[in-house]
Amino acid sequence: MVNPEHLAAVMAVATGGAVALPYSVTGLRYLTVDADRRAVMRRGWFIRATWRRTAARIGLVQTDHAAKVGADIPLAGELRRSSDKPRVLIPRIAVRVEAWGLRIDVRTVGRIGLGELQAASSYLADAWRVPQVRVEQDRPGVVRLRALLRDPLTVPTRYEPDASAPVDLASWPVGRDADGQEVTIRSSGVSGVVLAGLAGFGKTSFLNTRFCQLAPSPAVQFVLIDGKGGPDYDDLFARAWLYSKDDLDQVHAVLSKVHRLMLLRQGGIASVLGVKNVWHLGPSEAWPLVVVVVDEAHTFFNETKTDKARDKVTGEITRMVEELVRKGRNVGIQTILATQKATGDAIPTRIRDNCQAAVSFAQRTSEASVAALGADIAEYPEAHPRRLQHPDYIGVASMVVEGRPGFTLVRTPRTEDDTAARLAADTAHLVSDPLALIEYQTRGLHAVEDDTAA
Ligand SMILES: Nc1ncnc2c1ncn2[C@@H]1O[C@H](COP(=O)(O)OP(=O)(O)OP(=O)(O)O)[C@@H](O)[C@H]1O
Numbered sequence: 001m002v003n004p005e006h007l008a009a010v011m012a013v014a015t016g017g018a019v020a021l022p023y024s025v026t027g028l029r030y031l032t033v034d035a036d037r038r039a040v041m042r043r044g045w046f047i048r049a050t051w052r053r054t055a056a057r058i059g060l061v062q063t064d065h066a067a068k069v070g071a072d073i074p075l076a077g078e079l080r081r082s083s084d085k086p087r088v089l090i091p092r093i094a095v096r097v098e099a100w101g102l103r104i105d106v107r108t109v110g111r112i113g114l115g116e117l118q119a120a121s122s123y124l125a126d127a128w129r130v131p132q133v134r135v136e137q138d139r140p141g142v143v144r145l146r147a148l149l150r151d152p153l154t155v156p157t158r159y160e161p162d163a164s165a166p167v168d169l170a171s172w173p174v175g176r177d178a179d180g181q182e183v184t185i186r187s188s189g190v191s192g193v194v195l196a197g198l199a200g201f202g203k204t205s206f207l208n209t210r211f212c213q214l215a216p217s218p219a220v221q222f223v224l225i226d227g228k229g230g231p232d233y234d235d236l237f238a239r240a241w242l243y244s245k246d247d248l249d250q251v252h253a254v255l256s257k258v259h260r261l262m263l264l265r266q267g268g269i270a271s272v273l274g275v276k277n278v279w280h281l282g283p284s285e286a287w288p289l290v291v292v293v294v295d296e297a298h299t300f301f302n303e304t305k306t307d308k309a310r311d312k313v314t315g316e317i318t319r320m321v322e323e324l325v326r327k328g329r330n331v332g333i334q335t336i337l338a339t340q341k342a343t344g345d346a347i348p349t350r351i352r353d354n355c356q357a358a359v360s361f362a363q364r365t366s367e368a369s370v371a372a373l374g375a376d377i378a379e380y381p382e383a384h385p386r387r388l389q390h391p392d393y394i395g396v397a398s399m400v401v402e403g404r405p406g407f408t409l410v411r412t413p414r415t416e417d418d419t420a421a422r423l424a425a426d427t428a429h430l431v432s433d434p435l436a437l438i439e440y441q442t443r444g445l446h447a448v449e450d451d452t453a454a
């Protein structure tokens with residue numbers, strides 16, 4: 001049997017693509033492009049050539065109710081000529097070849113619009129023999145379909161630091177979406193971020209990338225806490241104001257300092273900066289953004305119920321982290337909590353609920369996805385972290401992006417350990433002590449006040 005897709009290709013090549021199949025790509029071009037592109041072009045011709053039949057079979061057609069009265073329903077005993085049959089309207093399409101597949105613009109007709117095409121997307125994927133058809137409204141009257149031959153999110157990308165690029169502390173470039181668009185989430189005014197996902201799906205690499213983006217700025221100081229206790233962060237400690245592995249007392253000591261910093265900054269911000277929110281001015285060398293990374297954060301929130309002394313420390317750590325997340329926003333302290341633990345209690349809800357951003361790599365269960373991203377994720381099956389369990393999706397995360405509806409899947413770049421280590425060494429001279437700084441800034445202030453009093 002002749003494969004209709006190949007037949008469409010042969011026809012297009014034979015006719016120069018112009019006579020039988022009038023769309024932008026020509027048969028001539030077909031001969032000059034690589035095999036991947038040819039496959040996309042063939043599929044495009046196939047979709048175009050079979051569109052009327054496909055639309056009819058899937059029910060994306062409608063009879064023209066604007067036809068003259070009585071045209072739909074013959075009167076009893078009335079003989080009808082074939083020309084009297086009600087007109088069947090099929091939405092017109094325009095097919096374009098793109099890097100990952102085909103873009104098909106469908107002109108809406110009658111009651112066939114966004115909702116009907118969304119409902120038909122899986123049937124269209126079957127009819128066109130593609131893994132996925134995505135549907136969105138392009139502009140009034142046009143719905144855009146994307147028939148993806150390969151999911152672009154499965155192609156890994158790599159982060160390369162650009163030393164000459166200015167560091168924008170207000171935003172956080174996280175990667176690219178399925179259409180190759182840069183995705184950025186907000187960093188200004190964010191005091192808490194939850195980062196979740198199954199072991200080995202890219203959480204630490206994501207944090208390395210963020211570290212590399214921020215490390216060249218003297219207006220950023222890091223606190224790095226690694227609950228795994230392994231070597232993951234060893235090379236980055238050089239660029240950290242404070243750091244610790246999984247030793248509970250050490251973590252307690254580190255967080256106590258950060259907590260004290262927060263209290264002093266709260267007390268001094270109005271006098272030192274003249275504003276009540278550092279983001280109104282943006283962080284600076286004199287008032288740096290303090291990024292607190294707690295990897296494998298669940299390590300520090302679990303109570304044993306048997307070891308009282310340990311549970312006391314755990315309780316205090318939990319309280320300090322909760323306050324940092326709840327009150328750190330105005331004073332420029334941002335806490336990022338990463339966890340592979342999938343249960344709802346991995347990060348206490350009173351901490352999680354105060355985090356403004358959540359990012360989830362693959363998850364095994366709906367419960368885990370809800371624990372990371374909130375209950376709304378259930379309404380967005382396309383961006384559900386359960387979809388990401390395949391190794392091809394290592395490094396792909398689901399998140400809310402301001403200005404976009406629902407959740408967005410993002411391919412995050414991989415940062416090589418060497419890259420991050422080199423950057424940490426190169427920027428180690430930028431480490432300063434924000435606690436000493438605020439103590440100095442506020443002491444100076446009291447001295448001035450004292451002078452005035454005297
Ligand atoms: N963005 C990415 N793109 C491609 N591959 C990645 C990406 N991120 C991570 N990987 C690969 O996956 C491996 C595990 O990544 P990573 O250590 O970041 O996972 P993790 O989620 O922190 O795991 P764990 O929970 O065990 O700490 C990396 O060594 C790397 O090979």
Ligand SMILES: [Mg+2]
Nearest residue numbers: 203204205295
């Ligand atoms: Mg990790």
